[in-house]
Amino acid sequence: MNIKKIQDINKPAVLVFSLSEFFQSFEIPVPDLPQNVYDSPFYIYDISLDEVGPKFEDEEEISDEECDAGFSIIRTIWEEYIVRANTPGFKYTFKIIKDPETNSSSVGPVYGFAPGYDMYSAIENIARQGFMIFSWEEFWDKNLILTAELADEIETETADNSEYVQLLLKIDTESYMGGTSFGGLPVKDRNTPFEWPKCDCGTELQYQFKLRTSLGLEMVFMPNCGHDSSNKVVIIDADNLEFAYPEEKEVALRENYAASITNIKTKGSKLAKGYYPTYRHNVLGQISTDSLDIPSDNYPKCEGCDNKMHLAARFDGSSNRETSMTFGEGSSYLFDCMECKTAKFITKTS
Known part of the structure; x- marks a missing residue:
């Protein structure tokens, strides 16, 4: 079909x-x-x-x-x-x-x-x-x-405990400075210095995406140098912005594209993604709802207050390296802490 x-x-x-x-x-x-x-x-x-x-x-x-x-x-x-x-x-x-x-x-x-x-x-x-x-x-x-x-068919299949979930879909247009977008350049507070996150080896991490949340813009960076380094998340306010530039754009940047948020009635992003077979590579992830069936034991604790962090979004693996947030067939999760204004991006490959 x-x-x-x-x-x-x-x-x-x-x-x-x-x-x-x-x-x-x-x-x-x-x-x-x-x-x-x-x-x-x-x-x-x-x-x-x-x-x-x-x-x-x-x-x-x-x-x-x-x-x-x-x-x-x-x-x-x-x-x-x-x-x-x-x-x-x-x-x-x-x-x-x-x-x-x-x-x-x-x-x-x-x-x-x-x-x-x-x-x-x-x-x-x-x-x-x-x-x-x-x-x-x-x-x-x-x-x-x-x-x-x-x-x-969707209504019947999800009659029990169904809800609208928010999928992030790739759209072929330039990313937006103040909103959720993928690739291109990250942003920073205007007229202020920006320290680009780096691997332990000194190589700049590759900028992946920014997600607009109640904390502001959560920007995720991942290693692109072949070393086993940690992902890093930088959070800034969503106002008074300008683009931030790396020293090595070939390593630190990737394709610039934006995302639209689409509501789908389903029990979870896997089912919703199943109704997008020809858009499969364009489904970037899902904004967090209760339908993200993640065991609470897998939620990390905030290093600042030691409380369990909030799940902000999930990103499923894809064979399309341009859009995958995992570069494998697993899933990645963005967690944040409202109290400490911190975030973690965790990748789990299957």
């Missing part, structure tokens, strides 16, 4: 994307746009949701000229590109209305952009308001399968 993604068919959907994704996918030269417009997340949903669609309460004030520039470009994107998309994502997101007298079809969008938000915060905001989110890549995927039958 070739399934790329299962959506809740009763949940309205919103397409969320960046202008860089649009220009890159159609190989279009980037026009002269105000930077705050270019950096804003763009969104489109069906006109039937006009009164109940997602709200962006913390938008930044922009000028009339900037507003006109943003709506001009998204109007063009809709009229010349998205409305022509013959994909399951389009048919799911928008209601196609047929006129019985003329046999013509019509569809109505609501579209806009959210200045002041980054992609991470926009997606988080939309998901919090109860909408299903289509990434740019998913929306254009002609092999995407969305059926009521398969949604019912």
Whole structure:
């Protein structure tokens, strides 16, 4: 069964994307746009949701000229590109209305952009308001399968003790400075020194990812020098950031890509991951919930207060070295301590 993604068919959907994704996918030269417009997340949903669609309460004030520039470009994107998309994502997101007298079809969008938000915060905001989110890549995927039958299959299979879990899925766009992302560069407090974590041999550890939690940004580094060194986690506040640069980028950095958070109703990430066979290498991990069936005896203790640490996320092994957090077939776990503001990243290979 070739399934790329299962959506809740009763949940309205919103397409969320960046202008860089649009220009890159159609190989279009980037026009002269105000930077705050270019950096804003763009969104489109069906006109039937006009009164109940997602709200962006913390938008930044922009000028009339900037507003006109943003709506001009998204109007063009809709009229010349998205409305022509013959994909399951389009048919799911928008209601196609047929006129019985003329046999013509019509569809109505609501579209806009959210200045002041980054992609991470926009997606988080939309998901919090109860909408299903289509990434740019998913929306254009002609092999995407969305059926009521398969949604019912998940519902039946997980009728007892089921819950929504949060999967981290790889998306092909640049990482976001203030949100969860993988690869690329880590971040640091602006205008402050940053000591890059190193192996005992003196080689810089390879930066893996950053996860946004209630502690801030938890950044994980792993050895990439062939020595048996410990993983290290650096935690910083999620505000006033700039990128941090290593001395040896060939050793300390890897591919830059971001992650989206997708809610799946299931008993655990292994079951949810099973419904993503063609996306298997793009499932990066799962945000912690009670469904992460990890024996409490395996939880490490905080070295500061000696209390059992909190499980923040799990990352399953993959044969894809570009996305695997274990570089094997085991699992890795990110633990943290709210009281001491410390964290540990533990890898267990099978």
